[in-house]
Amino acid sequence: MSSPEVVVYRDAGLLAAATAARLVTRLVDVQAARGSASLVLTGGRTGIAVLEQVRVSPARDAVDWSRVDLFWGDERFLPAGAPERNETQARAALLDHVPVDPARVFPMAASDGVHGDDPDAAAAAYASVLAGCASGAAVPTFDVCLLGVGEEGHTLSVFPDSPAVHETERAVVGVRDCPKPPPTRVSLTLGAARHSDEIWLMTTGASKASAVAQALAGADEVALPAAGARGRSRTLWLLDSAAA
Ligand SMILES: O=C(O)[C@H](O)[C@@H](O)[C@H](O)[C@H](O)COP(=O)(O)O
Numbered sequence: 001m002s003s004p005e006v007v008v009y010r011d012a013g014l015l016a017a018a019t020a021a022r023l024v025t026r027l028v029d030v031q032a033a034r035g036s037a038s039l040v041l042t043g044g045r046t047g048i049a050v051l052e053q054v055r056v057s058p059a060r061d062a063v064d065w066s067r068v069d070l071f072w073g074d075e076r077f078l079p080a081g082a083p084e085r086n087e088t089q090a091r092a093a094l095l096d097h098v099p100v101d102p103a104r105v106f107p108m109a110a111s112d113g114v115h116g117d118d119p120d121a122a123a124a125a126y127a128s129v130l131a132g133c134a135s136g137a138a139v140p141t142f143d144v145c146l147l148g149v150g151e152e153g154h155t156l157s158v159f160p161d162s163p164a165v166h167e168t169e170r171a172v173v174g175v176r177d178c179p180k181p182p183p184t185r186v187s188l189t190l191g192a193a194r195h196s197d198e199i200w201l202m203t204t205g206a207s208k209a210s211a212v213a214q215a216l217a218g219a220d221e222v223a224l225p226a227a228g229a230r231g232r233s234r235t236l237w238l239l240d241s242a243a244a
Pocket residue numbers: 042043044045046047074075076086147148149150154155156157180
């Protein structure tokens with residue numbers, strides 16, 4: 001696992017624009033080397049702001065969007081099309097504006113889909129999707145995994161000292177009574193996220209500064225889940241000056 005690197009930007013707007021540029025370049029480089037690329041999307045203001053900046057980037061179409069495999073790190077377990085769903089927001093911010101291949105976009109199930117309102121069934125189904133994309137492994141090696149970080153150190157929908165942070169077997173879990181609304185979610189585990197080549201933790205605002213400091217000081221992942229988000233070759237903490 002890689003050691004955390006830190007890049008600090010003047011403000012949240014510059015972080016979003018610079019991270020969008022970083023993402024476009026990373027996807028182009030991976031596609032040049034391997035033909036396709038895989039990306040894990042996140043919810044939250046910061047993650048969506050980055051996607052919006054990708055949409056308006058002059059370099060956007062340097063990426064062959066038809067050869068990007070798109071996954072989610074977590075999802076708010078709501079009916080399809082609900083405004084609060086990470087998928088809804090990602091489609092509005094970017095995916096509906098670029099020629100992705102629908103067969104290579106893998107949203108987590110909605111609460112009114114085939115799995116009903118059972119987040120555990122939805123999680124098991126997503127684990128099967130991941131295994132189906134992983135040619136023999138349980139989880140693909142994601143090229144880039146975008147993550148946000150909460151004030152108390154959550155990432156994905158993995159919260160401090162929660163059942164999800166103690167999960168060592170499953171790659172995807174249902175989350176209930178989530179401290180951050182909405183309460184029911186589906187989430188990758190930290191173990192699944194660590195299959196990523198690069199993990200980018202995008203964090204803005206003074207309210208996150210304590211969690212950032214604890215994570216970078218080597219806090220235990222049970223108490224500070226974001227501290228356990230490590231990429232195989234790179235772990236990037238992308239901060240604005242307030243979070244730093
Ligand atoms: O579904 C979610 O809410 C996200 O996955 C969550 O992990 C988010 O990334 C963090 O809470 C940071 O959110 P902000 O960027 O809005 O602070």
